[in-house]
Amino acid sequence: MREQIRCAVFGLGRLGYWHAENLAGKVKGAKLSVVVDPQEKIAEKVAHELGVQWSTSSQSILEDSEIDAVIIAVPTAFHADMIKLAAQHGKHIFVEKPLTQTLEEADEVIDVIRENGIFCQVGFMRRFDPAYAEAKRRIDAGDIGKPIYFKSISRDPGSPPAEFIQKSGGIFLDLSIHDYDLARFLMGAEVESVHAHGTVLLHPFMKECGDADQALAYLTFDSGAAGDVEGSRNAMYGYDIFTEVVGTEGSIRIGSLRHHDVQLLTDKGSVHDIVPHFPVRFKESYLLEMNHFIDCLRKEEKPSVTEIDGKKALEISMAAKISWKTGQRVHVGEKVKQTWRNES
Amino acid sequence: MREQIRCAVFGLGRLGYWHAENLAGKVKGAKLSVVVDPQEKIAEKVAHELGVQWSTSSQSILEDSEIDAVIIAVPTAFHADMIKLAAQHGKHIFVEKPLTQTLEEADEVIDVIRENGIFCQVGFMRRFDPAYAEAKRRIDAGDIGKPIYFKSISRDPGSPPAEFIQKSGGIFLDLSIHDYDLARFLMGAEVESVHAHGTVLLHPFMKECGDADQALAYLTFDSGAAGDVEGSRNAMYGYDIFTEVVGTEGSIRIGSLRHHDVQLLTDKGSVHDIVPHFPVRFKESYLLEMNHFIDCLRKEEKPSVTEIDGKKALEISMAAKISWKTGQRVHVGEKVKQTWRNES
Amino acid sequence: MREQIRCAVFGLGRLGYWHAENLAGKVKGAKLSVVVDPQEKIAEKVAHELGVQWSTSSQSILEDSEIDAVIIAVPTAFHADMIKLAAQHGKHIFVEKPLTQTLEEADEVIDVIRENGIFCQVGFMRRFDPAYAEAKRRIDAGDIGKPIYFKSISRDPGSPPAEFIQKSGGIFLDLSIHDYDLARFLMGAEVESVHAHGTVLLHPFMKECGDADQALAYLTFDSGAAGDVEGSRNAMYGYDIFTEVVGTEGSIRIGSLRHHDVQLLTDKGSVHDIVPHFPVRFKESYLLEMNHFIDCLRKEEKPSVTEIDGKKALEISMAAKISWKTGQRVHVGEKVKQTWRNES
Amino acid sequence: MREQIRCAVFGLGRLGYWHAENLAGKVKGAKLSVVVDPQEKIAEKVAHELGVQWSTSSQSILEDSEIDAVIIAVPTAFHADMIKLAAQHGKHIFVEKPLTQTLEEADEVIDVIRENGIFCQVGFMRRFDPAYAEAKRRIDAGDIGKPIYFKSISRDPGSPPAEFIQKSGGIFLDLSIHDYDLARFLMGAEVESVHAHGTVLLHPFMKECGDADQALAYLTFDSGAAGDVEGSRNAMYGYDIFTEVVGTEGSIRIGSLRHHDVQLLTDKGSVHDIVPHFPVRFKESYLLEMNHFIDCLRKEEKPSVTEIDGKKALEISMAAKISWKTGQRVHVGEKVKQTWRNES
Secondary structure, three states: OOOOEEEEEEOOOHHHHHHHHHHHHOOOOEEEEEEEOOOHHHHHHHHHHHOOEEEOOHHHHHOOOOOOEEEEOOOHHHHHHHHHHHHHOOOEEEEOOOOOOOHHHHHHHHHHHHHHOOOEEEOOHHHHOHHHHHHHHHHHOOOOOOEEEEEEEEEOOOOOOHHHHHHHOOHHHHOOHHHHHHHHHHHOOOEEEEEEEEEOOOOOHHHHOOOOOEEEEEEEEOOOOEEEEEEEOOOOOOOEEEEEEEEOOEEEEEOOOEOOOEEEEEOOEEEEOEOOOHHHHHHHHHHHHHHHHHHHHHHOOOOOOOHHHHHHHHHHHHHHHHHHHHOOOEEOOHHHHHHHHHHO | OOOOEEEEEEOOOHHHHHHHHHHHHOOOOEEEEEEEOOOHHHHHHHHHHHOOEEEOOHHHHHOOOOOOEEEEOOOHHHHHHHHHHHHHOOOEEEEOOOOOOOHHHHHHHHHHHHHHOOOEEEOOHHHHOHHHHHHHHHHHOOOOOOEEEEEEEEEOOOOOOHHHHHHHOOHHHHOOHHHHHHHHHHHOOOEEEEEEEEEOOOOOHHHHHOOOOEEEEEEEEOOOOEEEEEEEOOOOOOOEEEEEEEEOOEEEEEOOOEOOOEEEEEOOEEEEOEOOOHHHHHHHHHHHHHHHHHHHHHHOOOOOOOHHHHHHHHHHHHHHHHHHHHOOOEEOOHHHHHHHHHHO | OOOOEEEEEEOOOHHHHHHHHHHHHOOOOEEEEEEEOOOHHHHHHHHHHHOOEEEOOHHHHHOOOOOOEEEEOOOHHHHHHHHHHHHHOOOEEEEOOOOOOOHHHHHHHHHHHHHHOOOEEEOOHHHHOHHHHHHHHHHHOOOOOOEEEEEEEEEOOOOOOHHHHHHHOOHHHHOOHHHHHHHHHHHOOOEEEEEEEEEOOOOOHHHHHOOOOEEEEEEEEOOOOEEEEEEEOOOOOOOEEEEEEEEOOEEEEEOOOEOOOEEEEEOOEEEEOEOOOHHHHHHHHHHHHHHHHHHHHHHOOOOOOOHHHHHHHHHHHHHHHHHHHHOOOEEOOHHHHHHHHHHO | OOOOEEEEEEOOOHHHHHHHHHHHHOOOOEEEEEEEOOOHHHHHHHHHHHOOEEEOOHHHHHOOOOOOEEEEOOOHHHHHHHHHHHHHOOOEEEEOOOOOOOHHHHHHHHHHHHHHOOOEEEOOHHHHOHHHHHHHHHHHOOOOOOEEEEEEEEEOOOOOOHHHHHHHOOHHHHOOHHHHHHHHHHHOOOEEEEEEEEEOOOOOHHHHOOOOOEEEEEEEEOOOOEEEEEEEOOOOOOOEEEEEEEEOOEEEEEOOOEOOOEEEEEOOEEEEOEOOOHHHHHHHHHHHHHHHHHHHHHHOOOOOOOHHHHHHHHHHHHHHHHHHHHOOOEEOOHHHHHHHHHHO
């Protein structure tokens, strides 16, 4: 087992900062060596705060033999190039979701990763959330029999601004991709087809962006199972994440709206507050996934969620988007890629 | 206000028996005069138990001027004829859902009811369930803003036998029709289109019946709202009824799996039991809807859920069934009727 | 099995009216013959509404050989006399709690009941509440091992007026007596000693009445178990009834604050309404206890909760009251009776 | 604001280790310089793991001018001496509860702390738990009106071994002291009197130790409020921590038994797992209280929970113990101290 994994974090937006903060003191066996961001001011500020080096040049850091692993939290458009470069320099990779912008890029990075024999983990942090992890253990233990139906809801408490939506890939890619990954993870099966629906309910600008703020995808699995995934930007009451797996002998449900374990009773009723946004719900999961990444590197083992999972979730997301646009059921896999090529 | 409404119950299956039992002593202002069933033994037994007259002849009872209202709980195939006869004899009508077997029949009975100036209530008892009624009050009071998304789940704890399924009209008609009625009731809008999906997950015989045991319908409303309705025969853990209306300012959720208000804590966890089947969940609603029916007749007012609602729910159910069979989105209304004609 | 039990209800306050209403149509095998109240207007009104006879004379009704059973819902001060009279006339008795005002009276009525060989059920309706009944079943089935601690809370949403409090016997007798009965019922053991505390928190007039609006009693049982019972008139948020039995292998909890199964989600949190007062929580239990009473009479079996239970609960209540007044631990039983005699 | 607080941790049992771990990387502005334990092996192991110095000599570390603050997590018997020494050397102090073993010692350390002008925080970590902190905010905001009743339960999932119990000070001191501190914190009032009860229900060896495994204390406050606190070693189902403050306009409840946000539904019911032991429930609170301590030292502000609070909670605990032993109500304050002197 290796004593210490020396890490560089690329991209210091919210997620990049969290990864840096975790690696700087909370992840056993990790050493944060350097933080990298094209904006000098940001890089310097974070470096100072965490007591590490900083740089504005990805290239020089990738060439640094003192770096074992890189965390890629830059905009998705740069994922493919940066993964390829990092792999070619022999760095292990943690990359935020989605893996890449297109399925072609996904195939390319999968090849480069394989050729260079490095490990790559994709940031599907919900798998590391204690509740999802526990649900997975129980499903694997047979507590619900054989999984037959998957039902998942991800509702954001409002929409990001139009400029984000325009670059986001749309609701099926930006929001529901987490649920599509969970579908594969929890059902233990691959998604075969998607039939998706969507509309604009609350945010008219979505129409100009060619996006929906309310989405529903009906899934079929290669195991014979089925499922549905709702995505929404319209939950004015809070951040609402819920997943259920129905099995032949029972059902398992993950998630709770409850924020503080405090209940206020008045003559107006019994009230508890609601998880307001995703950091409250999932911040710990970012630490847990990073623990897993570093732990795998120290033991020289493959992470449990890799670039292959990154591609699979991307395929489902894209199938959903095409289905929504065409009104037709779409089979996940080769065909999708071609349709997508034609469309774009 | 009329002192007393004299009633006859036609059909003494489970629901007919409940209606008779309620009218025999629990509904203020009602007098159960006679129970009618083609099986003499059953009619006699129920009559004896409830202390009322019995008959095997619908005709003679309909001609009896001492009867003010009839409760029709016979098989759906006989609904249309019996409604027409009862209306022609000037009897007010309570009829179990679905109103009729076909939309043509629905149109016919609507005409006859109008021509004879009698009142007709359709047995959508969930509207009278205290939780749904309270939710309706709150939505109307503006507690969630404007309704924008409807989400409903009806899961049975297993399937009825094949012989029932064959005559049931299928999952969209037999099971989800309650949710389609709730959709109209709670959203305050009409369903415009349905796109339905379904499959067989647990009960292989469904395939031979041309039915599904798992169904999902995506709905759009004339208000611009949308929604989805899941129907299932696969909830091996109990009877699971849940409805949500998301609004522009909040959301309202109706239903609970909890049966007894008892919680057992052991080192295996905290357990409460689950509503096992529909009588546990909804028996009170049958009494409440009958109270409404009798109350309306005494005040000579129109019931809040009529034959028109019966037809509307039927239209949505049929649109869902056709959508599932054809894989296409189906608009609710005239077109549906025609497509249905063509198909059958 | 007897076909029908002919009943008379004495006292047409809220509970008396409920009993009459239940017996008039909702209890199988019961026939409400007559309602009795000293106020002619009330008796006549209820009789008219329920379609039965009425009277202002208890004596004449007790002498009527057409009456099998009487329901005593008159003020507690008259319980002892009326029970004795009814027993002497061979009527079976259902009497509201508390059985009598004093333990001497309790002993007297127990004797008279035994001598006349009639059945007497005391109105501890919580035992018939489906949740408490289910808890009892599970405790008896060994689901929590051996019961070792009893914890119960009864909180009223405010106080009755001073004039009621003055005649009520005080919080330990009027309110907590239900919990003391449940303690014996659920623990399967007798209460040996009580140490009670109390104070006035919200209703200053209680002090003039010599009563408390907040009470706590620590109990020990002859099985070695212990427990505590809180009574309160200060729950401004609603009617809060909760009971727990801790066992050697787990714990069981009965009760829920939730009124409608409706959850409202807004940016202020998740709200459900709270049971507002006891009819909402326990009205069904009054029907269920009456079903049991009539059912026992028809089968000529002893009810499950008798005058002996009535006396036992009274003993505990009085011990609690004395303990509170004296600041000392009080043993339940013979001594209590004497202390009580001395004090009063 | 000071850049960095250099800390030494004394005592490397479970809590001492947690404090060291937190200070080593998770508390902003803290530097863990050295860990101290009389057992060389333990000190060395922890020091190696956390990358800091170690020592077996408290004296030399207290004399080290490079140390700003000490964390005292040694056995309670040594608290008084170590606090005095640390204060005399000008070190700021974080000390685990209880502050000292006796009230005389408490008075002595309070004097020494005042004379040396250093800050002292006592480890009542529940105050920093997000749920308790939120409840405090809401109470202070007037959400429940004026607090009138305090109800708290602390149940351990079994008992520590006899050797621990013998040195623990007993259930009122070891277990309920957290609730007594919360009583003062949440009620915003001082406890005036205690009447305590207790017994042995599950762990016979407790009798030999002169301790109880089940305890109940009835409290009165100088604001006129009242309350009760249950302590138990008998919760075989898990770690059960619950607190309620009833106010004139509502009530607030803190705590939940639920561990994972996972619900398993089968035909046996709906199950969720239960918090198994205190680290699961409160580990985060240890980090949060340490953040507060370091933050206060950096800003040169007094911590929100000091040696005075440590003494007050100790007084209530001792009053409870004496009350239990004597069967009498005990006033908190001067008298208690004397009674305690006499008894011991």
